Amino acid sequence: MPQAQKSFALGATLEKAGGGRRKTSEQRASMRSSSKFRPSSADDSNKLSPPKMALVKQDNGEELMIKPEAITPNINTADWPLLLRNWHQLLVRTGHFTPIPAGCTPLNRDLKSYVSSGVINLDKPSNPSSHEVVAWLKRILRVDRTGHSGTLDPKVTGCLIVCIDRATRLVKSQQGAGKEYVAVLRLHGKLPGGEAQLARALETLTGALFQRPPLISAVKRQLRIRTVHESKLLEFDNDRQLAVFWVSCEAGTYIRTLCVHLGLLLGVGGHMQELRRVRSGAMDEQSGMVTLHDVMDAQWLQDNQRDESYLRSVIKPLETLLTTYKRIVVKDSAVNAITYGAKLMIPGLLRYEAGIEVHEEVVLITTKGEAIALGIAQMSTVELSSCDHGVVAKVKRCIMERDLYPRRWGLGPTATTKKQMKESGKLDKYGRPNEATPAQWKQEYRDFNDPNGPNGTVLDPNHGTEPQAAEAAGAKEGMPGRGQEMPSKQDVEMAEPVAPVPTEQEPAPVAAAAEKTEKKKRKHEGETAEEKAERKRKKKEKKEKRASKAAEDDDSD
Incomplete structure (x- = not known):
């Protein structure tokens, strides 16, 4: 076949094939357009159009709405940190509140705020005093304030809670918490009854006990009552005359005095040879106890390598000390008012813990788990669930700094008018x-x-x-009471005006102080040297008595 005829036949074949393809695409487009506007049957709708997710079609053609699932997602809040733990167990007053983008969870604070609101569970070494150790920590961390809850004697080791800056507000709340110790007792003779005799003596010295501080102590040696909750004998060697026992007691209990009493009760005498505190309040040996070297290494790592992970593991948020308190969750709009000392009212309450009693000490927290303040409950759990108005709690000790959350009070109609x-x-x-x-x-x-x-x-x-x-x-004042007749308007108008009675003006503070000094001089005028010395001695004793009474609250071992 010539070349021209071959090319003509090939072109006709391609044109025929191309026309067929164009016709097929046009047919597909017309089919799609016709199916789009054509009313479809039930079978066609199932095949061509996407199914309607909001409807369920049964065999009889009846349409039903899809019902939401009744299964609520299971959220395990037992692993949530600090004051948010077991959030699902809190009783709900209301879920209606507006979150405010202020504050953050305690573990996510910036480093400066984290350190200034932190506590350290320090393993105190032997020989330095508690005040020396706290002063060293203050110098290592370069902070403004440090404080410790529960003084330990120089030779005593173990748990010493050190609070930094804002956390020092919690020192008093931890000083009165219970303590646990492990002591080594040295007996002055062998026991004929052995271990059983010592165990009975330990059980006898349980409950409220009379104690007088040791001869060498920081407080006045006055007789006082301290409670020993529980004690347990851990180890006893009658040949070496040594015993190791564990004791749980009230703050301010002298274990040294307890060992002397044990020796007297056993009839052989004894004294304390070694002592270690294993728990103080909410902190114990297993709650991240660190040494002074750990603190120094963590601060060095932050200063030289900008690695704050070690420092964050050494220092714990102050909320760690409050995990034993019952919680009351506050709306974000009421937080700043509480930091200024306002009472928490019912409208600001979100959640609360079961078992709250009136006048019980509670902790007020935000929805992010931050501690706002320690408060005194004014309502029980039953009243919180049923009352529509009233005071929930009064602030005892404010913890959070002011204006961290925006001010949201004084915006109501009455406050605006005022x-x-x-x-x-x-x-x-x-x-x-x-x-x-x-x-x-x-x-x-x-x-x-x-x-x-x-x-x-x-x-x-x-x-x-x-x-x-x-x-x-x-x-x-001479005015008529309930049984007397009120004067008429005419009597009042016709009465003669009474001149005002002049009142003495109160003396100025300076004049009052000068008058007080002159009165003192006149009182002691003419007294002899012996009388003056006796008066000063009594005054000094009175001052020492007041100081010793204040020092009795300090916990020493």
Whole structure:
């Protein structure tokens, strides 16, 4: 076949094939367009269009809505850190609140805030005193304040809780917590009854005991009562006359005195040879106890290599000390008001723990697990679940710094009106009524923070209600009481004006101090040297007694 005929036949074949392909694509497009607008049957809809996820079709053609699953996701909050642990066990007052993007969880604070709100469970070495160890820590970490809860004698080792900066506010709360010790007792003779005799003596010295501090002690040697909760004999060697025992006791118990009493009770005598504290409050030997070298190495690593992981493992957040308290969760909008000393009211309550009793010490926390303050509960758990208004807790010790959360109080209608009246001069700068205050405001506004009552009348719980107190005050001043007749308007108008009685002006503070000094001189005028020495001696004894009473709260071993 010639070349021209071959090319013509090939072109016709390609044109025929291309036309067939174009026709096929046009047919597909028309089929798609027709199927799009054509009403489809049930079978076609199942084949061509995507299924409707919100409907369920049964065999009879009836459409039903898909019901949501009744299974709630199982969230295990037992592993949540610190004050958020077992969050699901808290009782819910309301779930309606607006989260505020302020604050953070205790473990995610920046390093400066983490250190300044941290505590260290320190393994105190033997020989240096507790105050020396705390001073060394302050110099190593370069912080402003440090404090420790529960003093240990120089020779005693073990758990010493050191609080840094803001955490020093929790020192008092940890000083009164229970303590546990392991002691080595040296007996002055062999026991005929052996280990059983010593175990019986330990069991006898349990409960409330009379103790007098040792001869060498930091406090005055006065007889006092301390409670030993439990004791247990760990090891005994009658040949070497040595015993090791564990004791759980109240803060301020002298284990040295307890060992002397054990020796007297056994009839052979004894003394304490060695002592170690294994628990202090919420911290024990297993809760990340560190040494002074650990703290120094962690600070060196942060200063030279900018590695803060070691320092974060050495220092714990202050919330670690509060895990034994019952929790009350507060809305974010109420946090800043509490840091300024406001009471927690029912509208600011989110969740609370079961078993709260009135006047029990609780911890107020945020939804992120931050400790706001230690408070005294004003309602029990039953009242919290049923009351619509009232005071939930009063602040005992504020922990969180102010203005970490934004200020959200003073935005209500009454507070806004009061602010406008102060600006316009209808109230004084303290919000109290003056001459320009409208009468309606004086009648309707109730200031519950005023000690004189909402309307200016003195509220005395010992003298009945407001009208009774006002009536009693009027009768005292010669005004008619309940049984007397009120004077008429004419009598009041025709009465002669009474001149005001001049009152003595109170002396100035300087004049009062000078008068007090002159009075003292006149009192001691003419006394002999012996009388003066006796008076000074009594004054010194009184001052020492006051100082020893204050030092009794300090825990020493």
